[in-house]
Amino acid sequence: MKFECKKTENCFADAQTYEYRLPISGEAFSRFLSGWEVRVNAKLRRPVFLADKNGVHVKGLLAHNVIRASFPQSRWEAEKAAFETWLGGIDA
Amino acid sequence: MSLIYMNNAATSWPKPPCVAQAVEKALIELPGAMHRGGVEDFDVFAAVRKKLAPKLGVADPDRIALGCNATWALNAALFGFPLQKGDAVIATCAEHNSVIRPLHVLETQKGIRVVYVDTDRSGRVPLENWHQALHEHRPRLAVFTHASNVTGAVNDAAALAQAAKRSGAAVLMDASQTLGWMQVDAERWGVDMVAFTGHKYLLGPQGTGGLWVREGIQLSPHLVGGTGIHSDKDTMPEDMPLRLEAGTGNEPSCHGLLAALIWAEENPMDRAACNARLERLKRGLAEAGAAVICPEGPCTPVVSFNVPGYSPEDVGFMLTDSYGIVCRTGLHCAPKVFEGLGVPATVRLSLSRFTTEDEVDEAVRAVRDIVG
Numbered sequence: 001m002k003f004e005c006k007k008t009e010n011c012f013a014d015a016q017t018y019e020y021r022l023p024i025s026g027e028a029f030s031r032f033l034s035g036w037e038v039r040v041n042a043k044l045r046r047p048v049f050l051a052d053k054n055g056v057h058v059k060g061l062l063a064h065n066v067i068r069a070s071f072p073q074s075r076w077e078a079e080k081a082a083f084e085t086w087l088g089g090i091d092a
Numbered sequence: 093m094s095l096i097y098m099n100n101a102a103t104s105w106p107k108p109p110c111v112a113q114a115v116e117k118a119l120i121e122l123p124g125a126m127h128r129g130g131v132e133d134f135d136v137f138a139a140v141r142k143k144l145a146p147k148l149g150v151a152d153p154d155r156i157a158l159g160c161n162a163t164w165a166l167n168a169a170l171f172g173f174p175l176q177k178g179d180a181v182i183a184t185c186a187e188h189n190s191v192i193r194p195l196h197v198l199e200t201q202k203g204i205r206v207v208y209v210d211t212d213r214s215g216r217v218p219l220e221n222w223h224q225a226l227h228e229h230r231p232r233l234a235v236f237t238h239a240s241n242v243t244g245a246v247n248d249a250a251a252l253a254q255a256a257k258r259s260g261a262a263v264l265m266d267a268s269q270t271l272g273w274m275q276v277d278a279e280r281w282g283v284d285m286v287a288f289t290g291h292k293y294l295l296g297p298q299g300t301g302g303l304w305v306r307e308g309i310q311l312s313p314h315l316v317g318g319t320g321i322h323s324d325k326d327t328m329p330e331d332m333p334l335r336l337e338a339g340t341g342n343e344p345s346c347h348g349l350l351a352a353l354i355w356a357e358e359n360p361m362d363r364a365a366c367n368a369r370l371e372r373l374k375r376g377l378a379e380a381g382a383a384v385i386c387p388e389g390p391c392t393p394v395v396s397f398n399v400p401g402y403s404p405e406d407v408g409f410m411l412t413d414s415y416g417i418v419c420r421t422g423l424h425c426a427p428k429v430f431e432g433l434g435v436p437a438t439v440r441l442s443l444s445r446f447t448t449e450d451e452v453d454e455a456v457r458a459v460r461d462i463v464g
Contacts, residue, residue: 010405010421010422011422011423011424011425012404012405012421012422012423012437015422017405041410041462041464043461043464044410044414044415044458044461044462045093045414045415045458045461046093046413046414046415047414048409048410048413048414050406059406059409061413061414064413068409070405
C-alpha cells in the first residue's frame, strides 16, 4: 500500500507524531490491525479508532483516509521505520 | 462539518469584521511612512498607543513600544534589563516558554540566577511562596504572568508587584492572557514593565504586541537598527518608544489592532454573560465525567481538563476531528506549571466573547460522548 507521510507538531513532551494519508479508509485500515489493541468508538459524531502496539499509538476517523501515528521517543526512528515497512506491505 | 473555535487563549477568532477591513485598506493605501510627521499626519502607531494606555492603566502612551508579539516584548524586557552576573531573577512556574527560554539563556550565558516559584493546583502562585522567594533570593527582577494560559487562574498582580517592589526588585508582568479580557492597572499596581500581545483578547491581528516600560526604567535595546530619526548616530535614540522600536513597524496589522480597539470601546463586553458561559462549560465538563481544573477566584475564559482513560492528545483528536471543536492539548508552552497541577498535560478549551451557549453545550456533549 502506498502512503504519504508528514510530521505533525504538538507540544507534548515526547511527541513524535506523524500523519499518513492512505489509499483506504480508516475503517478498512483498522481491519489490518490484528495483534494490536484496538478501541473503536462508534458513538462519536464521526466514529474513530485508536490502536496500540509496543508503544506505537495509531488513531484515525473510520470514514477518513488519514491516520496519525505516535512513536515512543526512545526508539521512534526504529519504530517508525518498522511501522512504515509494515504499512507498505499491506495489500489493500 | 462546521467548526467551533475554542482556542482563543492561543489566537482569538473570529475578529470583528472591521479588523480585516482595516488591514486590507492599509495594504491598498500608501504607507504612512511616506509622511514625516506633523499635525496633519495620521500616525497609526501613536493612535494604537493612545488606545492601549487606558487598558494598561498607564498615563504616558509614549512609554509603550510596539512590536510583533509578546515574545518580542518579553525578550526586549529580559535581555534589555540591566542584570549583572550573579543577580537573581524570580519567576513563577506558570510562565510561558516566552519567559522560560530567555531566562534559560540569561542563566546559562550570563550567569544570572533564575529561581522559579511554585504554583498551586490551580496554576496560581501563592503569595507566601512569592514572599519566601523574594526574601530568600533578593532578586533584581521579578517576573510573573498575570494569568495562567493553562488554567486561566488570574494572579493577584498588585500583591505580587508590591511585594517585589518592597524587596527591591523591578517587576515585569506578562499580560498576554489578560489584556483585553480584563482591566490591567500597571501603574497603580506598581508593575514596572508589561508585555502584551494584540492577537488574543485585544482581538487584533497576529504580528502585533508591545511592551510598556515605566519611566525611570532604562532598557538596553535588544534589537537595534533604523528608526527614521537621528540617522547620523550609531546608537539607538534614548527616547521611548523609538529606543525599542528598531526597523519598520507592522503598519497594516497595527491598523487592524486599532480597528479592534475602537470596536471594543464601542461594543463593551458583557462580562457577566461571558463568565456564565465559562462556568457552564466547567460545570458541564465535570458533570460529563471529565477531571476539570477549576481555580477559585478570578479567571480568564480558559478551561483545562482530562478525560479518564484517554490521553489529552486523543481527547483533542476526537474533539477536533470527530466534532470540529478546535482545542489545544499538551503542555501549552508552559511546562513548569504541570508539577503543581498534578497532571502531565491537559486538553484546553478557551472561549472568547463571541462563544455562544450552544457552542459550550456542544463541547460538553462531545466530551460526554467521549467519556462514554
